[in-house]
Amino acid sequence: MKTRITTLLGIKYPIILSGMSWISVPKLVAAVSEAGGLGxxxxxxxxxEETLGAIQETRKLTKKPFGANITLYFPGAKRNAKIIIDQKVPVVNYALGKGDWICKEVHTYGGKVIATVTTLKHAMAAQRDGADAVIVTGHEAxxxxGAVTSLVLIPSIAEKIDxxxxxxxxxxxxxxxxxxxxxxxxxxxxxxRFMNSVESPVHPSQKEVSNRTEVYDTVYSDKIDGLPARMLRSKGAKRIMKKRLNPLSALVRSREISKMLGFPWAKLFVGIILMGPKKAIQMARMAVGFKAFQLGTMEGDNERGVLPxxxxxxxxxxxxxVKEILKRIDAEAHAAAKALNSKIK
Ligand SMILES: Cc1cc2nc3c(=O)[nH]c(=O)nc-3n(C[C@H](O)[C@H](O)[C@H](O)COP(=O)(O)O)c2cc1C
Structure with missing residues (x-):
């Protein structure tokens, strides 16, 4: 298979492992890169320290290209970005923020940059800022x-950017x-799909959940971590969506947030006071969401936690x-192309 993405990234299949917190860690990342995709x-x-360790461990597991993502909206993102850039990670993927400075620095060592977006406006901004490609994420994710389904969102953006x-x-x-x-x-x-793979570190019970759930079994809400997100329809999700938070909640939870991200507490505390009530509530939601996602992903707890x-x-x-997943997708895609050719003559 050959597309502009296989050529750009130097990979066999145009298939990428999404950056998933607690899941896209060296073992899974290297498995995807080794199998011909991009982890x-x-x-x-x-x-x-964890970011540096993850990069070093991935390099021990694979010599193939791999990437690292930076969620610019999180406290501590700049510090992780510096490590990723200093380490000259071949592909840098950023989301939820302006990445012009990332493009500039990554390009100086010959790396490639992919921005993750959900709207045309942000895709155009990423292109202007120098990104080499965009990941466009639809409503099903x-x-x-985003707010629009992949079927409509992908062509609407693909036809307008280069x-x-x-x-x-x-x-x-x-x-x-x-x-x-x-x-x-x-x-x-x-x-x-990769969360439910042999190499994925998600709690084993959640792989079973993925095998038995249907297309109707998810919910989409901004009441978990403050941004619209899709997750398993569960007791945990229902409970957290009902939770009321006020600006003080962010200050109360600031120790938890700083510990989780290894970000200086005093700096975060002052930041929360300066950011105003609306953003402070968002920060509190982020802390609640982090905790819930961690419990759902790593402990398989769908009563207290939430599984994206x-x-x-x-x-x-x-x-x-992972290797079988990629091989099967390749074979199925070839079969689909043949079937299409026989239908559209
Ligand atoms: C368990 C799990 C954890 C995820 N964690 C994150 C995350 O931390 N940050 C993020 O931007 N997206 C996260 N995602 C979303 C993925 O990066 C990706 O956008 C999405 O899974 C693509 O849609 P799909 O699940 O239909 O393949 C997560 C997805 C899953 C399944």
Whole structure:
């Protein structure tokens, strides 16, 4: 398979592992890169030391290209970005912020930059800022997908920008990959499918959840971590969505946030006071969301925690090694192309 993304990133399949907190860690990242895709380390909830350790460990596990993501909206993102850039990680993926300075610095060592976006406005901004490609995330996606479904969002952006588009949200098989290419994308990025793989560190019970849940079993709300996000419909999700937070909650939770991100507490505390009530509530939600996502992902607790999961969970019925997932998607995409050719003559 050859697309602008395989050429840009030097990979065999145009398939990318989405940056998933606690899940896109060296073992899974290296498995995806070794199998011919591109693994991306999720640095969002990592401290600076953890980010450096993850990069070093990934380099021990694979000599193939890999990436690291930076969630610019999180406290501590700049510090992680510096490490990722100093380490000359081949592909840097940023989201939720302006990445012109990242593009500039990564390009000085010959690295590539991918911005994750959910709207045309942000895709155009990423292109202007110098990104080499964009991941466009539709409404079906686990976590922070956009308001518009992939089927409509991908072509609407692909036809208006020049840099290649990687489609995310709702992709788990070869039919999906072939469809994404038809919609104007040059590759796909998958979260839920790789979360449910043998190499994934998600709690084993959540792989079972993914195998049995259907396309209807998710909810989309901004009441978990403050940004619209999709997750498993569960007791935990219902409970947290009802939780009322006020600006004081952010100060009360500031120790928790600073500990989780390895960010200086005093700096965070002053920052919360200066940011005003609306943003402080958002910060409190982020802390609640982090905790819930960690419990859901790593402890398999769907009563107190929350599991990000995409609608595509309804198309996934098995837990396979990453290598088999990629091989199967490749074979299915070729079969889909043949079937299409026989239908459209
Ligand atoms: C368990 C899990 C954890 C995730 N964590 C994050 C995260 O920390 N930050 C983020 O931006 N997206 C996160 N995502 C979303 C993915 O990066 C990606 O956008 C999404 O999974 C793509 O849609 P799909 O699940 O339909 O493949 C997560 C997804 C899953 C399944």
């Amino acid at each position: 991306i380390i999720a640095s969002g909830v990592m401290t600076a 686990a976590g922070h997908g 840099i290649p588009v990687i489609a995310a949200g709702g992709f788990a098989d070869g039919r999906g990959l072939a469809s994404a290419l038809l919609l104007g994308a040059e590759g796909i990025s998958m979260g839920t 999961i995409g609608q595509v969970t309804g198309l996934i019925h098995d837990t396979l090694p």
